[in-house]
Amino acid sequence: MKYNKDIERVIAQIAEVAGYLWQRGWAERNGGNISYNITEWADRRLLKLKPIAPETPLERPVEHLSGNLFVVTGTGRRMRYVASAPMENASLIRISDGGSSYAIVAEKAIAPTSELPSHLLMHNYLRGRGIPNRVVVHTHPTELIAMSHNPEFLPKDVLGRLLWSMIPETRAFCPKGVGIAPYTLPGSLALADATVGLLDDYQVVIWEKHGALAVGEDIIEAFDMIDTLSKSAQIYLAARSMGFTPTGMTDTQMNELKEAFDL
Ligand code: 13P
Ligand code: ZN
Numbered sequence: 001m002k003y004n005k006d007i008e009r010v011i012a013q014i015a016e017v018a019g020y021l022w023q024r025g026w027a028e029r030n031g032g033n034i035s036y037n038i039t040e041w042a043d044r045r046l047l048k049l050k051p052i053a054p055e056t057p058l059e060r061p062v063e064h065l066s067g068n069l070f071v072v073t074g075t076g077r078r079m080r081y082v083a084s085a086p087m088e089n090a091s092l093i094r095i096s097d098g099g100s101s102y103a104i105v106a107e108k109a110i111a112p113t114s115e116l117p118s119h120l121l122m123h124n125y126l127r128g129r130g131i132p133n134r135v136v137v138h139t140h141p142t143e144l145i146a147m148s149h150n151p152e153f154l155p156k157d158v159l160g161r162l163l164w165s166m167i168p169e170t171r172a173f174c175p176k177g178v179g180i181a182p183y184t185l186p187g188s189l190a191l192a193d194a195t196v197g198l199l200d201d202y203q204v205v206i207w208e209k210h211g212a213l214a215v216g217e218d219i220i221e222a223f224d225m226i227d228t229l230s231k232s233a234q235i236y237l238a239a240r241s242m243g244f245t246p247t248g249m250t251d252t253q254m255n256e257l258k259e260a261f262d263l
Pocket of ligand 2: 031032138139140186210211
């Protein structure tokens with residue numbers, strides 16, 4: 001299908017990021033999924049496309065997404081193929097007026113990710129709060145997941161502070177740190193609710209023993225936050241495998257950064 005240049009750019013960026021997720025080793029098999037709200041760039045023709053699969057009711061309505069159009073990766077689809085053929089592995093879905101269901105409107109009847117409850121409820125919550133969020137990226141970053149297996153890291157902001165302290169970039173570019181949602185069945189509404197509950201405080205959420213999610217206006221920024229946090233996790237791991245626990249930057253050093261970069 002032919003799209004305007006803004007939507008072409010979004011699709012190209014989804015492909016670009018899907019490639020990074022695969023190259024990073026964060027996307028085994030069909031691991032991870034992406035959704036991108038493209039409503040603001042859609043013309044009448046796109047907004048009025050006829051459904052190509054039956055309308056699917058949503059367990060929880062998303063009233064702030066009424067009539068919105070999303071590119072969503074398909075369930076069971078591999079990121080390495082999203083990278084090479086994005087619209088063969090993702091579809092356009094439109095939320096109904098009122099937000100109680102969605103329909104696939106293009107290009108192929110590819111069922112959206114099993115994590116759609118989390119994606120849509122996150123978009124809905126942020127838009128409802130007036131935040132111009134467009135993107136949710138979910139992936140399986142190895143070192144961050146490994147760290148979420150340690151109960152000592154799970155209390156509020158323990159892991160976030162540790163990751164901040166590994167390298168100045170993380171403090172600067174992930175200024176909110178990371179929220180942690182306790183292990184919950186993948187694809188469940190309970191997992192979605194736990195995640196949404198963290199969005200007042202965080203832009204990145206780690207699903208214990210499962211993966212990470214980032215939200216943002218821009219998919220490159222969302223990817224960069226997970227990448228930066230992952231870098232910190234790798235530094236921690238490298239130090240531990242050399243036989244020592246890294247000291248980390250001190251609170252004073254981190255506060256100095258906070259002031260210098262106005263975080
Ligand atoms: P999907 O293939 O349904 O997107 O699921 C992948 C995944 O990472 C589930 O958490
Ligand atoms: Zn997952």
